[in-house]
Amino acid sequence: MAKHGFKAIQALDKAYVLHTYARANVAFVKGKGARLQDTQGKDYIDFGSGIGVASLGHSPKALQKALKKSAKTLIHTSNLYYIEPQAKLAARLVEYYKRGSSDKAQWRVFFGNSGAEANECAIKIARKFGEKSGRYKIITLDSSFHGRTIATLKATGQDKFHKHFAPFPDGFVRAKNLADIPNKIDSQTIAVLLELVQGEGGINALDKKQVQDLAKILKEQNILLIIDEVQSGIYRSGEIFASKVYGIEPDVITMAKGLAGGVPIGACMTRLVDVFESGDHGSTFGGNFLSTNAGLAVLKTLEKMRKDKVLDVAIKYFHTKLDSVLKHYPAIFSKRVGLGLMCGLQVRNGEILTQIISVCLQHRVLVLRSGGNVLRFLPPLNITKGEIDEGFVRLIHALKELKIPQKPKNTK
Template identity: 60%
Template sequence: MFDKNYKIDDLMGFDEEYVLHTYTRKKIRFAYGEGCKLYTPCSKEFIDFGSGIGVCSVGHGNKKLAQDIAHQARDLIHLSNLYLIEPQALLAKKIIELCGYDMRVFFSNSGAEANECAIKIARKFGEKNGKIDRYKIITLESSFHGRTISTLKATGQDRMHQHFAPFPDGFMRAKDIDDIYNVIDSKTCGVLLELIQGEGGIFPMDKQKIQNLAKFLKQKDILLMVDEVQSGIYKTGEIFASNLYGITPDIISTAKGLGGGVPIGATLTRLKDVLEPGDHGSTFGGNFLSTRAGLSVLEILEEEYRSKRLAATIQNFHKYLDEMLKDFHQLFIEKVGIGLMCGLVARDEKIQKKIIDNAFDEQLLILKSGRNVVRFLPSLLITSQEIEEGFQRFQKACKNI
């Protein structure tokens, strides 16, 4: 149990002195959560429309998830992947059954690691007669694929590349979907893209263009690699945005919402035997605790999906977004996104920042995306009452500009 007698100034001091300064933190301390609400030690209530940047897919303090994690922790938390891990096998089976793709799964600890695995699969796929023949991977401007050296280079945002060169070779950038055709060359082995760019503005790709690209890449024997780290696990209303787009990728990477807060990443691929023993691995990836958490989350969300409650929640949330867009047309240009991965495009960056700051003052947590998008990534179990209360606070935040 944490010592709740520490004053927040003491904790901020410890953080300042002992933790690397890679984040700009708000001076706030949360002690516990219930659903989409967070509480400070003195019971000050916040509504969370960000869910840990899309991670807490079943909300805070979910009883089933907590019980399943506790039961697993009492039995086994971790063993080496040299031995059979029951919940890992069951989670892989569950994911494949839900998405309907004929694939196999590798488990890791994060979205960046899931994308690293995807890159390695694509590179080995590009081998010919035991030598690297095709190795180049095309990504899009404004994309985000992680913060490891390889996934950082794959990320199409120049501002993130400062200080960390030299980067691995083999990544090419296209301006948009149409430009991919111009960038492909004889050394291209794959195209890695987000169907909805999470950090790039929540802008969904055009469905027909994606379907046309998928057909073209198949004809050219180039892999279609879809980064669903943020869009996966029912965030768009389907288990993967790929299902919504009516395509069958060669590789899918996912993470965030899969563990409900427990770190886990997953790479799915139809290239079932491209990686052999020794080609790839992870010490913690797919252990008992993380995969049991993943199973619990999918059991909860599968029921939410099949009962149509998720579809009703999405419809209700978007109703309020449409009202905000109408009532505050002087602040917002348009609504963007799909499902509960959505946002409002502010007219400039200053408005975006002011709204997010004002929302915090109204005890509502929301996020930014891209240059000027106010982003919403609530829990998929958010209630109609939490939605209503949250948007009442959001309305006050907008009125105070």
């Protein structure tokens, strides 16, 4: 049981934490695998993994071991000195990315602490790369999400986030969709920044052929392709990066969320290894012993799960469950969306979606919202069959309570 009850935690939070989050009325005290326990001792199935972060679930053994080792030896020394796990993590990321690929370029990695920082790094690489030719514009998509710093907010293609925070840096151009990107290219365009599966924009997986065609056009025009894999990266698609599923060779890939299983980390990986010189970019915390030891433990576990096909099995099983919900509740859902364990169900209207999320919480299964009325699922990647089954039983109980016409269809 928690030292403080829920009401005390809530009161303290309301008094002292800035009110930037619309929090659900629950506080968790511990977790194991895909299960969480709240202050009252009630258990929940976590189909959100802290918005795609707890890639190995809660308190996984591999991460405990890595964090203990760091705590006992070194947590932080700064980037003034060499850091062995940082170098090793960079090497693993490059090695796993290049596995089975024809990409002969050398790649290197910069480490920060978040997705927004990873994207800031990518934007700076693009700006410096284009400096001599006077090119600086970066094209991004409608409904995209790239972060909350001033530059990554401007890159984010959703006006609702821009209100109140102007002026923004110049040089971000919005395209309606993939087909519209070539129309937005001009002599000052240096890069296109894309999520292959828009995480906040409706778990919208872009069309593979269209992405490949765009990649070709950009290469011909010496325009960089930056892929934001902050949410889709680190095996969420079934592969280390969704870029591999799409069969493209970007110039920059950014990542964060699942990379260290919950320890803050962000990384920007690029083939443009000579653009930055010493002093061009940096981070106090980025890539320290704690986060990169955690990253090494997470990558090792997930790479083994990929090799052993355990990840594929979990993905297929989760999709089967989603398809069954879709089939039985056609009045609520219209289609399954996404890729791998970054998936969702399109809900027929926003009010129902709000109801679903809150009723699911009462039935102790955590699910997420995405844009475009999508119920989003980002479960731990090592979620077990039993945890999936139990989560879906709870989800169905919740759906049965919704106040809408939702008679399950008879499907024999």
